[in-house]
Amino acid sequence: MNDRFSEPKTETDLLKEARRVLQHNLLGAFTKPAPSLYPHQWNWDAGFIALGWAPTNFKQACSEMTALFRGQWSNGMVPQIVFSVKNSGKYFPGYRFWETQGLPGKPRNARTSGLTMPAVHGFVLQRLLEQAPDVREARPFFRRMYDRVLLLHDYLYTLRDPHGEGLAFICHPWESGMDNLPTWETVFETIHFDPEKDVPAYERMDLQHVDAPFRPRKESYDRYIYLVNILRKSHYKKPELWNDYPFKVQEPMFNAILSHSNEAMMELGKWLGKDTGQLREWHEQTNKAINDKLWDEQRGVYVSFDLVQQRQVPVVTAAGLMPLLSGAPDQVRAERLTALLQNPKFSGTAENPAWLCASTALDDPGFDPSRYWRGPVWINMNWMMYHALLRYNQPALAARLRDDSLELVRRHGFWEYYNPWKKQSGGCGTDQFSWTAALVIDWLRQ
Numbered sequence: 001m002n003d004r005f006s007e008p009k010t011e012t013d014l015l016k017e018a019r020r021v022l023q024h025n026l027l028g029a030f031t032k033p034a035p036s037l038y039p040h041q042w043n044w045d046a047g048f049i050a051l052g053w054a055p056t057n058f059k060q061a062c063s064e065m066t067a068l069f070r071g072q073w074s075n076g077m078v079p080q081i082v083f084s085v086k087n088s089g090k091y092f093p094g095y096r097f098w099e100t101q102g103l104p105g106k107p108r109n110a111r112t113s114g115l116t117m118p119a120v121h122g123f124v125l126q127r128l129l130e131q132a133p134d135v136r137e138a139r140p141f142f143r144r145m146y147d148r149v150l151l152l153h154d155y156l157y158t159l160r161d162p163h164g165e166g167l168a169f170i171c172h173p174w175e176s177g178m179d180n181l182p183t184w185e186t187v188f189e190t191i192h193f194d195p196e197k198d199v200p201a202y203e204r205m206d207l208q209h210v211d212a213p214f215r216p217r218k219e220s221y222d223r224y225i226y227l228v229n230i231l232r233k234s235h236y237k238k239p240e241l242w243n244d245y246p247f248k249v250q251e252p253m254f255n256a257i258l259s260h261s262n263e264a265m266m267e268l269g270k271w272l273g274k275d276t277g278q279l280r281e282w283h284e285q286t287n288k289a290i291n292d293k294l295w296d297e298q299r300g301v302y303v304s305f306d307l308v309q310q311r312q313v314p315v316v317t318a319a320g321l322m323p324l325l326s327g328a329p330d331q332v333r334a335e336r337l338t339a340l341l342q343n344p345k346f347s348g349t350a351e352n353p354a355w356l357c358a359s360t361a362l363d364d365p366g367f368d369p370s371r372y373w374r375g376p377v378w379i380n381m382n383w384m385m386y387h388a389l390l391r392y393n394q395p396a397l398a399a400r401l402r403d404d405s406l407e408l409v410r411r412h413g414f415w416e417y418y419n420p421w422k423k424q425s426g427g428c429g430t431d432q433f434s435w436t437a438a439l440v441i442d443w444l445r446q
């Protein structure tokens with residue numbers, strides 16, 4: 001953990017520093033998430049980063065989205081990583097490891113991984129449109145992107161929702177964006193493999209840039225690579241792949257983000273003169289399915305559903321509150337969620353208070369305050385939760401999420417994530433993190 005900044009900072013200072021972080025990570029058509037740990041373009045990062053560029057460089061904001069969608073596969077999938085040729089060899093798993101080269105349906109001019117990530121693009125586009133300096137000039141961009149995002153949602157509602165439930169499944173922890181939640185450990189309790197035989201040889205590069213206690217453990221990486229190996233062997237798309245595939249999870253935040261993006265796309269569609277009936281249907285169906293299948297009445301929170309074991313995964317994480325973003329919970333459930341956020345599970349106690357919002361509940365057996373997704377506060381999660389709470393008319397609680405986030409950045413700098421305990425607080429992971437900077441910019445423009 002690191003405390004680079006001890007002087008209190010004004011909002012003007014913060015803005016200036018945030019812009020400097022984005023500028024520093026700019027690679028031309030897109031901005032990498034961090035200087036050395038993540039040297040390519042990542043999917044949901046690109047969406048948040050676009051929001052950071054929008055107020056000062058709208059062209060760059062559009063370019064982030066265009067560059068990402070250059071990696072879109074013909075079936076609609078938008079990859080988790082679009083690799084930069086210039087930075088090849090600097091990240092594991094790199095382009096070659098994924099074995100996507102030459103696969104049918106994969107774009108010829110982009111190097112990509114074979115997974116996807118949360119579909120933030122619809123709501124990012126809506127927020128970009130609000131900031132377009134000249135909407136007439138920007139219209140062709142939005143028209144193009146609308147079709148691309150629609151294709152992505154269609155992919156998620158068909159290939160990732162084979163029974164038409166309205167819930168897309170993820171096939172790898174990396175697809176959730178929250179790679180290292182204890183939730184995945186619970187799912188893996190019933191997945192048996194031999195790390196010696198079933199995991200190909202690999203060499204991590206993340207530990208060259210970040211201390212091991214901040215990053216996933218070796219057992220977690222073995223699982224990640226075990227799954228990638230199954231996927232790449234099947235060329236990612238044989239329909240029979242999913243029959244025996246061991247990791248298929250319907251996750252609440254992934255689906256809430258998709259549902260919220262459907263709503264945002266409806267607005268965009270209306271502006272473009274499109275028929276938005278399908279988007280409405282998806283939005284309503286997903287919100288209903290989130291409530292019917294992912295609500296855990298005992299814990300008063302949404303949880304993941306393991307499609308292989310046909311059971312809920314009872315782990316309390318910040319992702320379980322995110323259906324507020326798409327308007328899924330009714331008033332009773334919304335009150336239980338907001339109460340949870342304010343109880344010791346997320347707020348800590350008077351003796352040991354916590355910044356909002358820990359990624360994993362503070363009392364979860366898998367909680368670790370400084371390890372990747374096992375507990376730290378993430379600025380993108382806080383930013384989405386802030387908007388979710390405003391939707392439910394909770395301005396004071398929303399303001400707490402915003403204020404906690406800005407205070408963490410002011411005290412420690414633009415870190416990837418932060419220790420949630422107020423008595424130990426500090427930045428973790430990599431410094432100069434693009435979406436932390438981008439979302440600070442978005443907050444300060446409001």
Ligand code: DGY
Pocket residue numbers: 080092174179206
């Ligand atoms: C990483 O390398 O940890 C990335 O999050 C994978 O997407």
